[in-house]
Amino acid sequence: MTPISEDYLDELRRLRRARDRMDREFAQPLDVPALAKTAFMSSAHFSRRFREAYGETPYSYLMTRRIERAKALLRRGDMSVTDVCFAVGAMSLGSFSSKFTQLVGETPSAYRARDHSQMQDLRVCQVMSVTRPRKPSSSGEAPAQPDP
Known part of the structure; x- marks a missing residue:
């Protein structure tokens, strides 16, 4: 079994920070560039990695939280x-x-x-x-x- 790299774990932490921001601030005007800054990533990289990690785009995740509320x-x-x-x-x-x-x-x-x-x-x-x-x-x- 290949060990998980520290860089990969750090990236997941940063993605979770952005996801947690969406959970807390769902009613605020959030967009991908602002969320990408939260994760210290470019917008394109953030969108790709978020989808890989959570199975949906950042926009879809945010809209689901808004509909839930x-x-x-x-x-x-x-x-x-x-x-x-x-x-x-x-x-x-x-x-x-x-x-x-x-x-x-x-x-x-x-x-x-x-x-x-x-x-x-x-x-x-x-x-x-x-x-x-x-x-x-x-x-x-x-x-x-x-x-x-």
């Missing part, structure tokens, strides 16, 4: 879809709604209107697991069924 805000029911869109850092209601529908399998309005009372008795980690946005299949179709 949007679902939590929509379940509360006290904010409009437009307010939620901008609260999670999306710049366009149309793009946000399209991405939400693609990942969740229903529109933000339909998701907000649904009864979410069955989740009241679940622990936060269970709710996060059950409601995590699902990636579309390789054919680009939305998930077969919306989450509960």
